Amino acid sequence: MNGMRARQSQEVAPLQIETRRLLAATQSLMAANAHHVAYGIEDLRLKALVHELPDFLYVKDRQGRFVFANAITAKTLGFDNASALAGKTDFDLLPHDVAKEFFRIEQEILESGERRLEMEECVPSVDGSPPAYRLTSKIPLRNDQNEVIGLIGISRDITEQKRRENLRRGQAQLLEMIAKCEPLEMILEALVLLVETGLTGINGSILLLDPEGLHLFHGAAPNLPAAYSRLIDGVAIGPSVGSCGTAAWRGKPVIVSDIETDPLWEDFRGVVQKFGLRSCWSTPIMTPQGNVLGTFALYSSEVRTPTTREMELVDMATHIAGIAIERKRAEERIYFMAHHDDLTGLPNRAFLKDQMARILFQARRNSRKVTVAYIDLDNFKDINDGLGHGAGDEVLKELSARMVNCLRASDIIVRLGGDEFLVVLVHQARHDAGIMRRLRELQKVIARPIKIADADVTVTSSIGVAAFPFDGQTPEELLANADAAMYQAKQLGRNTLQYYYNRPNGADTMPISEEDELRHAIGSDQLFIEYQPQVDLETGKIVGLEALVRWRHPDRGVLPPGHFIPLAEETGLIIPLGLHVLNEACRQNKAWQDMGLPPVTIAVNVSAKQFSDPALAEHVVEALETSGLDPCWLELELTESTLMQDVPRALTVMRSLGTLGVRLSIDDFGTGYSSLAALKTFPFHRLKMDRAFVEALPRDETTVAIASAVISLARKLKLAVVAEGVETEEQLEFLRENRCDEAQGYRFSKPVAPGEIERMLRDGI
Template identity: 75%
Template structure:
């Protein structure tokens, strides 16, 4: 009775077109299980049920006890590359699949036949037939019994779930990326994982994510793991615009840009030469935007083929763009929160919380690499007077300006912290254990702070008291270093303010009262009241200008133009000669390079080095910085030293001069002939040139003794392969004598007074006139 009712169910014509695939498959299976294997095959034909079975998208087949096919529907036949399902009858899997897979199928099916236990809903990855791809099937295999309940074969049912598995994998990967965002993992790692996911899903595609900078002007690399590294480097930092490839244009427009052929599209006109070498033919870029339509960056897909994206590719990009937007906005929000918690509202400088976070790391690295760390505790002098006299708004402006100056003065690896009020801390890191330039850097920082400010239309000078402590000498922890630097700062205040003191356990009770002249000179250096004139030096044989001497002047606001004789002694006595000398050195290098940039003939610029400046351990470093800042090549700089400067400590002087010579700069001995150690100096030190003192030149050619001395000096210099320049030449007779005596060069009022840089330019243009005079 059960057979007959089932047959009637199968015999209903609408079954071939009614119900879902699963329902039809279940109906067919239930019906076939009621018959023996041979009856089943004939029953399918007899009941004209063939259409219903062959329309099924799922794989349906019947096998005997030896796993030979008795029946297979069209889907099964197509899966093994066969058009006619009947050709499978009598075959086994060994004739259709690779040996390893056929062995696996046979083992499972023989277990089912032997045990009578079905294998239901088993996921199985099936190897491709020909050039196809692996597919995943959900397979059920059940024993087939006869009327005596004997197992005579099996029925197999499979469904291709490859797309479902792909979607599951896609959702799982998307969830993993969202989990990375939730865990606040690095943005670079999140974006790279997102690009890799897109590339896995889309065949033959390379992806990239570019991030728009905070100014909204340039795109920088976010992730592009499989694009050529050289291409990534070339486009990193590209400016956005209406005709800047796909990404730059997409960011500019705020809308998707599809370029199917890079070689012909006008948007890539300016970049074809760059991209042509990388086998990239099409590029589709979509802007990553916030809910308010603000552009955060772009996501781009590159293909080596000329084509446009498919709908599925655009859908994938839409999902990836949404996830990228979440990640980027989350990172920006985190950065804003961190910045607000670790930075000062007024100045934007790091605060105490930031300092606490960073100092442990800085000191750990210093211990590990045997480096020093210096902290400078800075307090602005009399800042309360500014707040009380000009108001808190003026005080805020001062704090902001001073903060900006300090940040611009230190290196990128250093830290400037606002501790509160008018107190700051500068942390100088990455110092070698023997770094001798740290004091020079701190002095420069102090000078920068003291430059006049223009606040509410008035000039204000703010000086500072600075206390310095260094790791490891003055403390091993953050707390020790700050406490000791603070103590040194209060010591600086007690010594009259506007000074810098290094922490010492032995209190120095000396007092220093700054002179008003010193304050004026300090202000002059900071306020650019000093300037440099240049006196030409000519080659006597040709009359052409071959060098200049840099001579500093002071344009005093009340006393007018002051010559060096009126302020150089003050600078020497107060120690201001070092910053003054650095000003002249830097200005002379800058001006000489400026003349060269104008196309004028290159020449040497000579700069006087004072005794105290020569004694500065950082002199060579200062010279390197001046040359690098100006771009002047070292052979065009000459440093003039006096013999008295050298003879006080000859071994040290020789070491310093050798270091300077190693840089490539020239050295000359100034005022030669006025002391008793000149000959020894010429023998000991590596000079390039000597300057004959004006006291000798002044008596030429009238005084026979002076003539003999000058002739001897010139002859000696030539034997020592030194050039000679005579300074103070004021008459034609002096010039003629020097020329006849084979003196190399001359300078003085007869040739030119010290003049401004633009006058030197005119003299160089008119050098033919000088040559005719010579």
């Protein structure tokens, strides 16, 4: 700064020499009559020099009134004639605060008699353009008696120097921000503001090209209308997409002097007109290799082309913007490499550590749940050993891509290492009941065959699940508990899914809702199934069993279905609960057959929500294939209310189930308004007479008539009839007399454990 001022002082020195020559000629005249000063100066031989000087020269009296000013001074203050300035003060010409400061300094000079040299002044313009900067010296003017009678001011315009100095300072600050890795949006906004500071009536905008090179997105536009910035955010680039879209497409500047007539703006003219923007000059931001990173644009409300100086600023801005954007992208590449797996591209443990604390904080604040699923590939070692590590790598990449496509955008999947993965299901609502279904779907996606070297490779998985907040409060606890559940899934035979559940009595844990308890029960050993025999009334033998789920609650004891099925229906947990019953019933029935016991049909209830699940048929196939049970020994019980909600869809689903060889029955027949229509429409094998009819038999004549008619109708339709809730000998006798096929109820047996069914099948009831 001192060096700069010394140079500026040297530049002003010649003017000061000329001024000294003027002083000798003006001092006596000034003392005699201020009015004659101008006349005296006019008579001087230096008259032409004074008015032709590019620097400012003026004389003021002790009251701060202009006595004389050269032409450039008058013109700058808005006067064509220098003489018109005489008698006016700074208070007449400048903003009050500026004039007050000038007057204060000048009065100090007049009182002290000491000159002030090389003062830097900021002078507002009279036309609204940016302020001017001057380097000013003010010297006291004395008469023959050495009395101070006024002052002479000499100024040089240093606005351009000041602008360049500010520009260099701004550039240095921007480069410092880049070096300190400040956020890119802050750097770009500061860059636009720096450019706008040196211009009048111009607003800047930076748009960033996406990694695919197809669209431009908002980078910075601090003074453009926000509504306009939103409208152009995400605009596609192309050969005629305004100024910016075209500049990014061409890789060259696009200067549009009149938006209303230029064909490049034809499709966007209506968007921009309402904001009063008339010209737009856009320059691509490029890498040194010539790749487009984005665009820097200047907008004006006037129809015009940019000046040379404006384009110089754009060149500077695009250069710095390119440095900032490339630095940001380099940081992102480094972060990605440090937080992602080289082989699969999935996030790694470092990424998981960074994200989990934030995820749990948000979940705790919003009372949400987070589920983590620890996935281990069951037979991956066999692939590496049999086909080689190259094949193993291909399998891992394929399975990673499948899992990513199977998850929501808000979910996270991490490769922990080797053949282990972790899925984090985030942003769950209080009643998000689809977790089990989604994880089973993920398991099925993993198990689809993979073509490797002309061979189909199948990989199964064991999944352990833990949920925040009740299975752990920290990422470490959740991961450890999900890992423990995964090992339990391995021990249960692999290709299974297991919830973590290990809450000792009296443990200091967060209170959980009944829904949460039921969710855990589905994935643990709390749910179990009892079976109630269905007896052929002619032979007295067991020909079928109905699977009935029970809940062994840790605090409330064994709960019958009526205590928790409504909750499961309400929350959506009925789907994973129903799948649990389906799989276990098929497995148990096949186990009895493998013991050499007489084969029987196993009946499983299907709820309305299960029936509406598009994957129902797939779940049935999966249960049959996993257990090895022949489809003819599985019967699905449906209620007529479920079927009548959407008859065309119900028919489609039932036919798809029928093609599998599975039997279908209508449950609680006679309780709905459309029972006869249901029998006519749907492909049933059996109907179950509701216990409400059986209870009134044979006392109530109306019930007797209805029950007789139902049995007769079923026989004509070639449907077997099962009477539910048979408890007395009278009821049994009526059913036999009316040729009912089968009966079920306490008259034969209550629902019992699998071991008791084994005895019954072996020895008879």
